Structure formats: C-alpha cells, structure tokens
Amino acid sequence: MTVVIVGTLDTKGEEIGFARDVLRSQGVGVHVIDTGVLGDPEIDPDTTASEVAEAADTTLERLREDAERGEAMEAMGEGAAAIARQMHDDGELDGVLGLGGSGNTSIATTAMRALPVGVPKVMVSTMASGDTEPYVGAKDMMMLYSVADIEGLNQLSRKVIANAALAMVGMVTNEPDVAVADRPTIGITMFGVTTPCVQTAREYLEERGYETIVFHATGTGGKAMEDLVRQGVIDGVLDVTTTEWADELVGGVLNAGPDRLDAAAETGTPQVVSTGALDMVNFGPRDSVPETFEDRQFHIHNPQVTLMRTTPEENAELGEIIAEKLSAATGPTALYLPLSGVSMIDIEGEDFHDPEADTALFEALREHLADSVELVEMETDVNDEAFARAMAEKLDEYMQEAGLGPDE
Known part of the structure; x- marks a missing residue:
C-alpha cells in the first residue's frame, strides 16, 4: 500500500517528514509530492516541485519569478492533481x-x-474548523x-499529525467488508419537503432490482450526483428535487x-426530472437573510435554515433554464409536473402555496x-404516491429500453 503525502516541503518539511x-513505521509505503514554491525542500521528495509545476504546463522558475501567490498555488494544485490522478x-x-x-x-485538496x-x-488543516466546502467540494474527504x-x-502537533497518519493506515490496510451491488444504479435527489415522493420511488426501484443512491439537494449533493454520473457510477437519474x-438563480x-x-444530458444517461422544491430559496438563520429580501415571504424550517418563497418572475426564469437544460439531453428524458404543488409546503393550506408562481413555472x-x-403533467402534488x-x-x-435494466 502506498500513501501519497502532498505538502510544501520548503515550509512544512519537518512536519511532513514526521507523518x-x-x-512507514506501520509498514505503509509513502510517496511525497513537494508543492513548495518559495525555497528548497527540507526533506527529499519523491516528486519534486519542478515536476509538479511541469504537470501544470509551467515551470517552477516562472512561478517563483513572475506569478502572484494565488496563481502559483493554483498551478501547483493543478499539477499535484494531475500527478495524483495518474x-x-x-x-x-x-x-x-x-x-x-x-x-x-488548497493545493492538497485539489x-x-x-x-x-x-x-x-x-x-490536516488550520482551515478545517471553518467553511470547508471550497476544499471538500463533493468528495469523501x-x-x-x-x-x-x-x-x-x-x-500537540505530533499527536494530531500522528492521529491523521494512523487513520490513513487504517483505511488503506483494511479492506472493508462492504458488498458491491452488481445492479444498475439510480441517483435520486431529495429534500425534506420531497421525502415522501423519494421514499415511494426508491422502494419501487429497489423492488425492481435497482441500487439507489439518494443525494440531499444541498448544493454539494447535486454536485456529487453530477460528478458520479460523469464517472459512470450512476446509470440512471431520478431528479425529483x-x-x-x-x-x-x-x-x-x-446552489450547485x-x-x-448537465451531466445526464451530456452523457445520454436516462433521466426523469421534476420540479421538486423550486418554490424555495435557502438561507441560514433568519438574521442571515440579506436585507434586500426583507419584504419576501419566509418559512422557518429550523433555527439554522430559513426558506424564502420564489416569486412568479423567478419561477418563469427557472422554467426557461431547466427546459433548456433538459432540451439539450442526448438520452431519454422526461419531465414530470406536479400541478398541485412542488413541495410539502406548496400545497393548499401551507405557507408557500402560490398558484400564480407555480403557473409561471409550468408555463x-x-x-x-x-x-x-x-x-x-399530473393533477397531484409532488409527494403524492401516484406521482x-x-x-x-x-x-x-x-x-429497460436502453438495455440498462436489472433484467438485462
């Protein structure tokens, strides 16, 4: 087993050497990639900073002489990514x-x-207690x-770095006893307000013999599904939400x-899409909502999540965007419209029930x-079992028509 360590050996050589x-003390092979730009490495790398720069179609000399720090970090990230991928x-x-x-x-997570x-x-990062989304993206990091x-x-640092190294040892030296289903896989998108729909659909698909992966439509969830479609992990998409x-918008x-x-459309992956939860825009706690939206309609989902109702004008634009995305699909594609409500709180008697906004979307x-x-089009809401x-x-x-069904 080989673990690759990515680090700036000109400033963190001692710490990387310790990791x-x-x-190595646990019998694991190590390959060190140097991403330092400022000076000479404190320990010998297996892949030099010059090689990393070259993998990004530049040179270490140019980065040292001409590049701004941000440009240099971006280039070394691209180079490290290319080397790690290869x-x-x-x-x-x-x-x-x-x-x-x-x-x-930034470099290592790239x-x-x-x-x-x-x-x-x-x-192991000084940035790990803050907003990590720019670093993690949609990957299992x-x-x-x-x-x-x-x-x-x-x-302190010895203990933290050792813990991280030992965690890595555990992951690379222990083969998890996780069964890999030899079944076609369906990606499904879900929100709390579309959960009943997804549960019904998932149960049906699994009874038919499909493996299902449900993605929480929180931005990173949608990105993850798009990425896995492109990788070929997902064979079909039920984009409820x-x-x-x-x-x-x-x-x-x-946002994702x-x-x-785009992924299913470009790869020809079979997809069935709906308008789940297009009645809402998400913010954090109520006091985090920008002042420009103060006159809008809100629903407090929980103390950390505030929902804002989309307007007829926004829904009209959303309809145009989604229609154009789906129209570009190269594979079988269907759009299902729940005419009586696009979410659990968009039905009659609930906070976001707004027939005018929904009509603008559908039109x-x-x-x-x-x-x-x-x-x-069906005269039901999105969570109706029939829908x-x-x-x-x-x-x-x-x-089935594409030869991707569980019976194929």
Whole structure:
C-alpha cells in the first residue's frame, strides 16, 4: 500500500517528514509530492516541485519569478492533481494525506478532489474548523483541524499529525467488508419537503432490482450526483428535487452551480426530472437573510435554515433554464409536473402555496421544452404516491429500453 503525502516541503518539511515516518513505521509505503514554491525542500521528495509545476504546463522558475501567490498555488494544485490522478490510474496510489495552512490545504485538496470517491483522503488543516466546502467540494474527504498552526513539531502537533497518519493506515490496510451491488444504479435527489415522493420511488426501484443512491439537494449533493454520473457510477437519474437551481438563480446558500442538470444530458444517461422544491430559496438563520429580501415571504424550517418563497418572475426564469437544460439531453428524458404543488409546503393550506408562481413555472417549462423531452403533467402534488410511482415507472421503462435494466 502506498500513501501519497502532498505538502510544501520548503515550509512544512519537518512536519511532513514526521507523518512519513509514522506511516512507514506501520509498514505503509509513502510517496511525497513537494508543492513548495518559495525555497528548497527540507526533506527529499519523491516528486519534486519542478515536476509538479511541469504537470501544470509551467515551470517552477516562472512561478517563483513572475506569478502572484494565488496563481502559483493554483498551478501547483493543478499539477499535484494531475500527478495524483495518474498515480491512481497506474495503481500506485492507495490514499492521500495532506497537511498545511490555507495554501497547501488548497493545493492538497485539489489533488484529492481529482480522485474517485472511495480513495482515502485525509487533510490536516488550520482551515478545517471553518467553511470547508471550497476544499471538500463533493468528495469523501476527511478534514482534521490541526488546533495549533502547523509550524514545527510539539506535543500537540505530533499527536494530531500522528492521529491523521494512523487513520490513513487504517483505511488503506483494511479492506472493508462492504458488498458491491452488481445492479444498475439510480441517483435520486431529495429534500425534506420531497421525502415522501423519494421514499415511494426508491422502494419501487429497489423492488425492481435497482441500487439507489439518494443525494440531499444541498448544493454539494447535486454536485456529487453530477460528478458520479460523469464517472459512470450512476446509470440512471431520478431528479425529483431540482431546488438547487432556485438558489443558483436567486442567491441562496445551497446552489450547485450553473452546470447542474448537465451531466445526464451530456452523457445520454436516462433521466426523469421534476420540479421538486423550486418554490424555495435557502438561507441560514433568519438574521442571515440579506436585507434586500426583507419584504419576501419566509418559512422557518429550523433555527439554522430559513426558506424564502420564489416569486412568479423567478419561477418563469427557472422554467426557461431547466427546459433548456433538459432540451439539450442526448438520452431519454422526461419531465414530470406536479400541478398541485412542488413541495410539502406548496400545497393548499401551507405557507408557500402560490398558484400564480407555480403557473409561471409550468408555463415557462411548456413554452421552452423541446419536443424530444417527454412531458407528463399530473393533477397531484409532488409527494403524492401516484406521482412518485409514475416517475419511477417511467425511469424503469427508459432503463429497460436502453438495455440498462436489472433484467438485462
């Protein structure tokens, strides 16, 4: 087993050497990648900083002489990612360990994000107690707060770094007894307000013989599903909950970026899509909502989550965006519209019930959707059992026709 350590050996050589020695003491091979730009390495690397720079189509000399710090960090991250990805493809990498401050955290986690889900990834970082989303993205990364700055070895840093190294030893030397299902896999998106729909659909699909993976549509959830579709891990998509597009458009905190809904369309993956939770934009606690939205309608989901109702104008734009995304699909695609409510709180008598806003959404979808997309409208809300079952049955039909069904 080989663990790759990514670090700036010109400033953190002593600490990286300590982590290397802990790993070696447990019988694990180590490959050290130097990402330092400022000076000479304090310990000998297996991959030099010059080689990392070259992997990013630049040179260490240019980065030292001409580049701003941010540009240099970005280049070294790209180079480390390319090297780590190649080592993994060649069977020479079993896990990645990084340690550092903001600079090497950015570099090392760039390399980690380039690797598939399942490859052990541990980052010891001074940034781990804050907002880690920019570092973790949608990958299965462990971040361990260093407590003290990673500057020299002491009774605290030795313990924290050793714990991280030993955690990595445990991951790379123990084969988990986890059965890998030899079944076609369906990715499903869910929010709390679309849970009944997803539960019904998931149960049906699993009874039919599919493996299902449910993604919480919190921004990173949508990104993770898109990534796994591109990797070929997911064979079909039941995109019940497209709410992340509302956050992307309006400025909420749970957006998945402008590429949401692209992966299945571009890869030809069979997909059945709906408008789940497009009635809401997500913010943190109520006092975190920007003042510009003070006159809007809100629903306090819990003390940490405030929901804001989307307007008819926003829904019209969302309909156009989603229709254009789906119309570009190269594989079988259906759009299901729940005409009586797109979420648990968008039905009659609930806080976000707004027929005008829903109508604007549905009309825009109808107007801009290509004929190649199968459009199904039902006089139910999204959580109705009949609606959920119909979506699941349609996806099963697409999967069978594509030769991807469980009976194929």
